Amino acid sequence: MGIEEHLGYNILTTSLEKLVDWGRKSSLWPATFGLACCAIEMICTAANRWDIARFGMEAFRASPRQADVIIIAGTVCKKMMPAIERIYEQMTEPKWVIAMGACACSGGIFDSYAVVQGIDTYLPVDVYVPGCPPRPEGLLYGILKLHEQILKDPFLTKKYRERLALRQEAV
Amino acid sequence: MNKAAELLQEKFPEEVVEVAEFRGETTITVKPGRIVDICKALRDANETSFRYLSMIAGMDYLPQSPRFGVVYSLYSHRNHNRVTLKTLLPDEGGPVIDSVVPVWATANWHEREAYDLLGIRFRGHPDLRRILMPEDWVGHPLRKDYPLRGK
């Protein structure tokens, strides 16, 4: 992300921005992060019927360094939270978070001593996909919404860079 | 079944507190002192042959005293029948009972879970530490006086 410092903001960079955003959304590689039942629907999304490969996302990377998006699929327990934070911090920018399922969005039906009531208490979530578990079509809709967000991502503007710096300080 | 109750009445008459039948199941309440010998007898005797331990459940009967109890469910592959053993632990000295790991190896994880969630200590357990909660967790969540949403 050093190129924008040299180019400034003009017609050349908007076209470049569009190209890069299109490239980013067309091959968002998810990190394998299925925790519970929603992971099964995530695997179904990647399997024959709702083939996620048509969106370029079939390569679930085990290593967070190679992943772009982390789909938190399933209940987040307090014991697991340090591991999730470590993996999120190891992911390289740009990175996005999809909270899949009621448990990741808000704790779901599990309002107990051992469950974190929503992953957004620790990570900045971009798309929430509710459901218990959400159907594969629901997850695909969430992914398409994320694609829309990415296409409008003005990563070459100064205002965006300031916002990103603020976000990184907060996490 | 009745054979298990008969066996225990014969060999450990002063340990058996009560034999109850409910919905076709037999529950034998025994005193916790000689639990390992009782379990060994149930496992090794030919007519009962309870070589399989299904589960160990820790219990917290809070308003009542004694407060803690342990329930064992045994199954016999030879006779295809089941018996439930129940013991109530004395309140003084914290809930402690002998471990039945020498009798059935599977008791290891069941007892660790009862220790983790209810605080019942098992004397002689090879590796008694928390299993489900994080190691530095304070408190025993399944006790009746522990709030549902945690502290």
Place this chain on the structure above:
Amino acid sequence: MNGAETMKRTETMLLNLGPSHPSTHGVLRVLLELDGELILRADPDIGYLHRGIEKMCENRTYHKCMPLMNRLDYLAGEVNNFGFCLAVEKLLDVEVPKRAQYIRVMLVELTRIASHLFWLGTHGHDLGAMTPLFYAFREREKIMDLCEMVSGARMFPLYCRIGGLAGDLPEGFIPAAWDFVKTFPEKHQDYHNLLTKNRIWIERTKGVGVMTPDEVLDWGWSGPMARGSGVNWDLRRDNPYSSYEDFDFVVPLGRNGDTYDRYLVRMEEMLQANRIVRQVLERLPDLPGDVKVQDPRVSLPPKDAVYNDIAGLINHFKLIQEGITPPKGEVYQCIEAPKGEMGFYVVSDGSPQPFRLKIRGPSFINLSAMDKLSRGRLLADAIALIGTMDIVLADVDR
């Protein structure tokens, strides 16, 4: 220091497998002590998915516990519910109508096939065989369609209710189920063609994780894990419940107790489950009637009684407001789940909430023998062992 002396001193290495790992089937962490590639000790660290289900059930009515039960073994959602409903029905001493029992058996056996298909796909995927995953999911999607037809939800139908079923089968279910039953055996042959005589599969699974029948009983293994070692035990046949004694099926047994035998046992179980579903479909037209027992303690009364009769109104009000209130007592009901013996120990103190609900999860006990099985084996075998134990972390951690 002498160069030769420093070379002779070796140390073992502690390797952390998980909790975020592609092959641990969920959030399982295994601490492996390794000498090169040889495993000296394996210590599973669980609890990363402990959601406190047992404690939550103590604060909910019996009916409200059912969504939590569904999410225990999430690959076989209906089976957990079935076991819980049987336990509460035993406590209440109600007899479920025959038609409801048969439909329950059908749905449970279909869910058993779905669970084994998922196991087959992921076990193969872990050991490097990626094709069976897509083949297995082809059939699993058909079963998910049947579950969706019956209740609207794919994985968690919540169709078994206390006292019977939520409602009768919808239009179109029986032809779709017949279609599945008739086409499944030839698709099943596809899986055999891919793996059973495959040289690599045999090398990776034969001789791995051997348990003798005595050790199986000592370590509390049940289900396909026990049958793979030759222990002739199936709760559906030996302690039948819910009309299983009316059906004709074979219980497959292994001989050597290794991963390959357990694979063959589960493959054959899928065909036997298909056979049971076929028998249910053949007999269902001759079994008209209610699908829920008409007992005022359990079922809502019919609407004209609620509107016209004061007793009906009070009954309806009490059931909705308080819920089902079993008598004081305790029962232990266990069923043959796809993973093994799944048990529910329900203690009731006469109130609408269970006093204690202890769930005996088969995966919890199957996993406890991991240390014993993996000593002396190579690191790659640890993955094969986790796959053969067919663990579901929500069942392990509850």
